Amino acid sequence: MSAEDIDQEQSTPVASAPRRADGADLSVYHGVWVFIELERGKVHPVSWELLGEGRKLATHLGVPVSGVVLGPDAPETLAACDGAFEYGADSVYLMRNAVLADYRTDPYTAGLTDLVQTFKPEIMLLGATTLGRDLAGALATTLATGLTADCTELRIDDETRSLAATRPTFGGSLLCTIHTLEYRPQMATVRPRVMAMPERVPGKRGQVIEHASKVAEADIVTKILSFIPDSDAEKAQLAYADIVVAGGRGLGKPENFKLVQDLAAVLGGDYGGSRPVTHAGWIAADRQIGQTGKTIRPKLYIAAGISGAIQHRVGVEGADVIIAINNDPNAPIFDFATFGVVGDALQILPALTEALRERLAARKAAE
Amino acid sequence: MHIVVCIKQVPDSAQIRVHPVTNTIMRQGVPTIINPYDLFSLEEALRLRDKFGGKVTVITMGPKMAIEALKKCISYGADDAILLTDKVFAGSDTLATSFALASTIAKIDETEKVDMVFCGKQTIDGDTAQVGPGIARRLGMQQLTYVAEVEKVDLDKGEIVVHRRSEGGVQVLATTLPCLVTMLEGSNEMRYGTMDDLFRAARYEVVEWDHKAAGITAPNQCGLKGSPTVVKKVFAPPPKAVKAQMIATEGKSPREVADALLDGLFAKHPKLETEIGR
Ligand SMILES: Cc1cc2nc3c(=O)[nH]c(=O)nc-3n(C[C@H](O)[C@H](O)[C@H](O)COP(=O)(O)OP(=O)(O)OC[C@H]3O[C@@H](n4cnc5c(N)ncnc54)[C@H](O)[C@@H]3O)c2cc1C
Ligand SMILES: Nc1ncnc2c1ncn2[C@@H]1O[C@H](COP(=O)(O)O)[C@@H](O)[C@H]1O
Numbered sequence: 001m002s003a004e005d006i007d008q009e010q011s012t013p014v015a016s017a018p019r020r021a022d023g024a025d026l027s028v029y030h031g032v033w034v035f036i037e038l039e040r041g042k043v044h045p046v047s048w049e050l051l052g053e054g055r056k057l058a059t060h061l062g063v064p065v066s067g068v069v070l071g072p073d074a075p076e077t078l079a080a081c082d083g084a085f086e087y088g089a090d091s092v093y094l095m096r097n098a099v100l101a102d103y104r105t106d107p108y109t110a111g112l113t114d115l116v117q118t119f120k121p122e123i124m125l126l127g128a129t130t131l132g133r134d135l136a137g138a139l140a141t142t143l144a145t146g147l148t149a150d151c152t153e154l155r156i157d158d159e160t161r162s163l164a165a166t167r168p169t170f171g172g173s174l175l176c177t178i179h180t181l182e183y184r185p186q187m188a189t190v191r192p193r194v195m196a197m198p199e200r201v202p203g204k205r206g207q208v209i210e211h212a213s214k215v216a217e218a219d220i221v222t223k224i225l226s227f228i229p230d231s232d233a234e235k236a237q238l239a240y241a242d243i244v245v246a247g248g249r250g251l252g253k254p255e256n257f258k259l260v261q262d263l264a265a266v267l268g269g270d271y272g273g274s275r276p277v278t279h280a281g282w283i284a285a286d287r288q289i290g291q292t293g294k295t296i297r298p299k300l301y302i303a304a305g306i307s308g309a310i311q312h313r314v315g316v317e318g319a320d321v322i323i324a325i326n327n328d329p330n331a332p333i334f335d336f337a338t339f340g341v342v343g344d345a346l347q348i349l350p351a352l353t354e355a356l357r358e359r360l361a362a363r364k365a366a367e
Numbered sequence: 368m369h370i371v372v373c374i375k376q377v378p379d380s381a382q383i384r385v386h387p388v389t390n391t392i393m394r395q396g397v398p399t400i401i402n403p404y405d406l407f408s409l410e411e412a413l414r415l416r417d418k419f420g421g422k423v424t425v426i427t428m429g430p431k432m433a434i435e436a437l438k439k440c441i442s443y444g445a446d447d448a449i450l451l452t453d454k455v456f457a458g459s460d461t462l463a464t465s466f467a468l469a470s471t472i473a474k475i476d477e478t479e480k481v482d483m484v485f486c487g488k489q490t491i492d493g494d495t496a497q498v499g500p501g502i503a504r505r506l507g508m509q510q511l512t513y514v515a516e517v518e519k520v521d522l523d524k525g526e527i528v529v530h531r532r533s534e535g536g537v538q539v540l541a542t543t544l545p546c547l548v549t550m551l552e553g554s555n556e557m558r559y560g561t562m563d564d565l566f567r568a569a570r571y572e573v574v575e576w577d578h579k580a581a582g583i584t585a586p587n588q589c590g591l592k593g594s595p596t597v598v599k600k601v602f603a604p605p606p607k608a609v610k611a612q613m614i615a616t617e618g619k620s621p622r623e624v625a626d627a628l629l630d631g632l633f634a635k636h637p638k639l640e641t642e643i644g645r
Contacts, residue, residue: 174601
């Protein structure tokens with residue numbers, strides 16, 4: 001553990017909120033908010049991940065962490081509030097209105113702007129999903145404040161009591177730390193699976209602060225004509241799979257990708273690939289893993305014929321165990337793998353599948 | 368139909384290298400390209416123009432050298448190009464960038480009414496996807512992000528229907544013009560410019576605007592001054608302390624290697640062994 005980590009865990013007193021050059025008092029902004037992304041009755045798990053992260057920031061600052069739930073007057077909306085408490089929120093700010101049934105930029109931006117201006121949080125976190133990015137960009141503009149996208153690390157800078165948001169830059173080759181010093185709230189988005197899922201405490205509850213939405217359907221220009229749900233085949237749950245096997249250009253040709261799928265099937269996991277493989281159409285585009293694809297956090301990640309470029313690395317570093325199979329002993333993937341095999345993936349993959357199949361059969365016989 | 372397309376010239380990040388000793392970016396000799404995501408938006412705009420008539424104006428905020436990227440857009444078939452360039456824009460974050468671009472679009476709209484604005488889904492250097500929504504808010508336009516398909520445009524009624532990618536499905540949205548659209552990658556393919564356009568691009572004189580020309584009366588909302596975010600530190604990702612445990616392969620069959628790997632894995636992570644194959 002580095003000195004910085006220890007520092008983050010203690011709740012040392014931090015400097016009071018800064019005053020802006022023009023004299024505006026920023027200390028009226030208080031507390032950490034996490035936007036709870038409720039779409040079509042379901043909460044995106046990234047919201048819980050952010051509550052875990054928000055809790056750490058709030059503890060360090062000595063302030064509460066709150067969930068913010070916008071949705072229709074429906075049981076799912078209240079269930080989202082309960083979920084927020086169970087994943088760590090001290091309180092929930094709730095806005096219910098039929099116009100919030102499906103996501104649209106205008107009513108959501110208007111609702112959140114109203115909530116922020118009324119209750120004044122100092123930090124606001126959102127998931128970097130299609131919804132979260134659409135909303136965050138609009139919200140930061142109406143609030144005229146700073147927004148840092150796709151953060152990989154959030155901490156508090158004690159000296160300025162500001163959020164130090166770290167994100168990859170220049171195509172992932174470098175990281176940069178960004179502060180919003182003179183504006184509040186400080187906004188940040190984080191991609192799904194970048195932060196760990198916090199422990200759920202079933203039955204934990206807290207205070208719900210309900211605030212009325214002032215938006216009526218007649219005020220909203222954009223209408224939803226219909227919603228076409230993805231077919232199950234397209235709904236790759238890759239980001240949330242516990243076991244992931246991936247293949248890269250080193251597999252040589254599309255037919256060889258079956259070796260990856262076979263191993264994933266035996267392990268009971270999902271499969272994905274590096275960018276060249278999805279770009280070449282060997283597998284579907286939404287199975288790309290990495291900076292411009294999905295971030296994964298499995299218990300086990302097996303990469304075959306993948307060099308381990310930085311853009312791939314940032315998407316898989318959260319895995320508990322990484323096994324790399326590559327015939328080049330100097331491949332960068334061995335720099336961050338847990339286990340390494342220098343060899344031909346076309347031979348090692350089927351051998352692994354076979355060995356596992358036998359072990360699983362033996363386990364089954366013993367059970 | 369008049370469409371404004373916002374493009375950005377970016378370093379080809381595939382070719383950026385970090386200096387191994389000093390940890391700084393080695394920019395020398397890194398070629399620049401048009402942000403790849405912007406090309407899907409430019410192509411969609413060109414298609415709409417071809418269908419409805421009118422013109423496509425391409426704009427960018429950047430250094431003089433961005434003229435090259437704008438001329439490239441002319442060679443693809445864009446009609447006009449404006450470079451927004453001024454010292455006051457230096458150091459802009461996304462809020463300041465959207466302010467400058469929105470002001471420019473409003474200025475263009477004064478002489479040639481703007482029906483639609485296109486932005487890329489995101490850039491590959493800034494990579495924030497914030498500038499598009501920022502422009503839309505400032506101009507009071509509806510924003511349609513992650514559009515996979517423009518289904519219908521009715522210019523007379525001022526209506527548009529698009530398919531927007533969302534988590535778990537596609538929203539079919541109807542809204543009014545003017546609006547701002549960002550296209551999803553892969554939604555179309557950039558055309559090859561015609562010979563005529565290629566020649567036109569070579570001769571084309573890109574119009575250059577400073578903040579005054581763009582109608583900006585509050586330069587303190589631009590550049591570093593107008594940027595709420597401050598970059599405190601840039602650094603290379605720290606190397607991992609523990610090196611990979613390598614499985615010996617010398618003189619072993621693939622099956623022996625596989626078994627050695629699994630033995631090593633399950634010895635260290637016994638819980639995994641009970642969890643696999645479920
Ligand atoms: C802006 C930007 C974003 C990007 N985003 C992503 C992203 O999200 N995800 C991503 O993956 N990449 C991304 N990339 C691309 C990335 O930089 C790399 O080019 C890419 O990850 C390389 O893929 P690869 O490892 O499959 O192919 P290669 O780099 O070609 O590596 C193939 C590897 O296979 C090994 N090999 C060859 N034959 C065999 C064999 N028979 N058995 C075993 N090993 C073998 C080789 O030694 C080599 O290490 C991005 C790049 C940029 C510029
Ligand atoms: N300096 C700029 N000039 C013109 N357009 C820009 C500029 N920066 C961003 N954009 C547009 O905004 C989109 C999103 O950029 P970003 O928020 O940086 O990811 C880009 O794809 C461009 O269309």
